[in-house]
Amino acid sequence: MHTHHAFIAPAAERNKQPILTALAPRLPSAGVILEVASGTGQHTAFFAAHLPALTFQPTEADPARLPIISAFIAEAGVTNTLSPAHLDAAANPWPLPGPFAAAFCANMIHITPWACAQGLFANIGRLRVPLFLYGPFRFHGAFTAPSNAAFDDSLRARDPAWGVRDIDDLSALALAASLHLSEAVEMPNNNHLLVWHPTLTP
Ligand SMILES: C[S@@+](CC[C@H](N)C(=O)[O-])C[C@H]1O[C@@H](n2cnc3c(N)ncnc32)[C@H](O)[C@@H]1O
Numbered sequence: 750m751h752t753h754h755a756f757i758a759p760a761a762e763r764n765k766q767p768i769l770t771a772l773a774p775r776l777p778s779a780g781v782i783l784e785v786a787s788g789t790g791q792h793t794a795f796f797a798a799h800l801p802a803l804t805f806q807p808t809e810a811d812p813a814r815l816p817i818i819s820a821f822i823a824e825a826g827v828t829n830t831l832s833p834a835h836l837d838a839a840a841n842p843w844p845l846p847g848p849f850a851a852a853f854c855a856n857m858i859h860i861t862p863w864a865c866a867q868g869l870f871a872n873i874g875r876l877r878v879p880l881f882l883y884g885p886f887r888f889h890g891a892f893t894a895p896s897n898a899a900f901d902d903s904l905r906a907r908d909p910a911w912g913v914r915d916i917d918d919l920s921a922l923a924l925a926a927s928l929h930l931s932e933a934v935e936m937p938n939n940n941h942l943l944v945w946h947p948t949l950t951p
Pocket of ligand 1: 787788810814
């Protein structure tokens with residue numbers, strides 16, 4: 750019985766291969782990759798299957814999703830994953846032991862309050878690892894497509910604290926956390942993979 754199939758996220762099915770293609774050459778070659786807001790776990794399960802030299806740590810704020818993540822991992826038959834952990838991205842500091850080699854977060858910061866973006870950058874800055882942030886973004890006040898502007902409107906209508914985030918606002922969080930935007934990789938459907946790296950400090 751694969752009851753977790755009721756929870757398949759269509760977006761994650763569509764974007765997991767393009768994200769893997771973009772991530773693979775940019776991720777560290779060893780270590781634990783922390784995933785924030787894993788959702789169903791489809792990304793962690795898929796990446797773990799294709800990147801056997803790495804270990805993946807899925808996390809979620811919604812405790813009901815933890816067994817779903819475990820089910821997708823079990824179905825993928827991978828062993829290079831750690832047990833899904835509870836994590837509220839807005840927590841400061843995060844209660845995770847680590848160490849981590851990098852962090853990945855897809856489609857979270859537009860659909861959560863700004864405090865989650867703040868928590869994400871503050872904690873990743875403290876961990877001093879690269880952050881791979883996937884989703885729709887605004888660039889210096891401009892949407893990359895009308896569909897993203899419409900999506901932003903629909904998000905704000907659902908919750909005024911949500912919305913497509915601007916890379917200028919994210920760069921301000923990054924600066925405070927000693928991170929900087931090193932790459933904005935164009936992805937299908939007007940999404941981007943933003944690569945943030947720790948800034949060298951004397
Ligand atoms: C649109 S889903 C994306 C899930 C997955 N990353 C993907 O791309 O399929 C947003 C996720 O953010 C999670 N979330 C909401 N609030 C959160 C928080 N404070 N900290 C971490 N995750 C949170 C939700 O439970 C949900 O799984």
